[in-house]
Amino acid sequence: MSSRKCYFFNKNNNVKIYLAHNVKTTLGRSVETKIEDKFVSKQQIECLADLENCTVKIKPIGKAISGVDGYAIVKGKTYTLGPGHVVEFRLGAHFFEINFDCPDTKKHEHVNKKQKLDFETKESDKWEIIDNKGLLIYTPQHIQGRQKIAAFDIDGTIIKTKSGAKFPKDFDDWVLNYNDIPRKLQILYEEGYKITFFTNQAGIGKDTTKIKNFKTKMENLVKKLSIPVQIFVALGKTKYRKPIPGMWEKLVQEKNDKIDVDLKESFYVGDAAGREKNWSPKKPKDHSNADRLFALNIGLKFYTPEEYFMKTKPAPFRMPDFDPRSIQSNTSTVFDLNFDSPNVILLVGGPGSGKSHFCKTFLIPKGYVHINRDTLGSWQKCVKLLEESLKDKKNCAVDNTNVDRESRKRYLEVAEKFKVPCFCVVMGTSYQHCKHNLKFRELTDEIHEPVNEMVLNTLRKNFEVPALEEGFGRIVEVPFVPNFVNDEMEKIYKMFLLEK
Secondary structure, eight states, X not given: OTTOEEEEEETTTTEEEEEXXXXXXXXXXXXXXXXXXXXXXXXXXXXXXXXXXTEEEEEEOSSSOOEETTEEOOTTOOEEEOTTOEEEEETTEEEEEEEEEOSOTTTTTXXXXXXXXXXXXXXXXXXXXXXXXXXXXXXXXTOOOOSEEEEEOSBTTTEEOSSOOSSOSSTTOOEESSTTHHHHHHHHHHTTEEEEEEEEOTTTTTOHHHHHHHHHHHHHHHHHHTSOOEEEEEOSSSTTSTTSXXXXXXXXXXXXXXXXXXXXTOEEEOSOSOOOTTXXXXXXXXXXXXXXXXXXXXXXXXXXXXXXXXXXXXXXXXXXXXXXXXXXXXXXXXXXXXXXXXOEEEEEOOTTSSHHHHIIIIIGGGTOEEEOHHHHSSHHHHHHHHHHHXXXXXXXXXXXXXXXXXXXXXXXXXXXXXXXXXXXXEEOOOHHHHHHHHHHHHHHOTTSOOOOHHHHHHXXXXXXXXXXXXXXXXXXXXXXXXXXXXXXXXXXXXXXXXOO
16 A cells, blocks of 8 residues: 555646545645636645545535536535546536556556446436426525525526527527626625526427426536526426516525525526617517516516626617506496496407406496306307396396407397397407406416417407497496405516516
8 A cells, every 4th residue: 555646637737636645635726736716715625535445535615616527516525536536626627537556456456447426327416397397497406595596597698509590409509698607607606696597498398308308408508607506497388487486486485495585685687678679789679578577576686698797788678568567456446337227238358358357346246147158158148148138127248258240239139129228348458458367367267278369369350349339328448457355366466477
């Protein structure tokens, strides 16, 4: 054993650092190692060589994330390494291979055989899919919960396509958006920020192969950044998809080691910012404003990638036409609909305009028969129920879309047949407001099926403004007045739920 030697070897600059037997040695940024990287501590790694068994125990103790063979190792944890393993004083940088010199090569032929480490499979890094494959989460074992969160979108913010295409051709089609991103994220990490990524990836959905490739892509990205990053991936169009803050809520409620997040010190960076075409010379219009609205829903400071990484001035942007924060709930509103009985009230409005809510809140309590195609199945059955109800001299509310004259005519003819007045209630709910209501209903009521946007556009295209000449006794336009069962429902409703 006396003739055996152990040393760290950096082949890039031919530096050799010898370790004495059973003597604790601390290495880091120094003249000896030729490491000048300020992110590496002067006391970065503790080493203890065992020349008899040809092993070295190392324990990272410095501020940088160290690594072995390309994988991050946990600060304060001791690892026993054999010859051939490469220690990275900062993950992805400053590579030193462990070597043993021994004159009796036959007797000690095992010395230069690299042994497999138990953490090479990256089992310590955890991928999990929750909520019926709605959310995919990557949590490195060595990540720590922190009060300050530096949050980023991924595509168009941290990375871009290597090919120059709008969408990546495969899981390897990516490069960093800016060359100094690793350095800037490393600075944030050293300043006490937890680095997190939030990304919408409905395109990979529930496809097992696509998800597997995406995991590989993210692991390679984190390895290149050389710092621990927690990643949240919205796989569908559920409460986790930005701008809805479901991913953020999962982070602060369950994935931050029970440490409260300081919103004032945290921030979010993303490229979906609602900027119009030519916000910068020859720049296209942003595909959405989901990132800006995501930050707004949460209460985070927001930056575009150009503002944060390049320090450019904020560019003009456009907010959505509909702002849910402006909606006032008022359940005490009374509408002047005290008509003589019997009568028919025909509601006009697309899905999500509030027709059913209006019926349940203002008409059914007054004894109106609720006639609805969704319940009965066809307009013919609606007409039949209207006739039967008018025979019994009951007031009736026809709660269908009724957007065109032809569909309204069916019910007007029945009212005329029974010689009762027919009044028209038009829901004064904008198209974007309807879409917001439908998204809210989708998020909070599992009974309702999502409404295809094509259906909304068709109804919008076919809309004909109701007129008295059709046979109405009166036409009344009413605003949408929400009624919330609790404060949590109101909080969700008054968030931006749509991406555009």
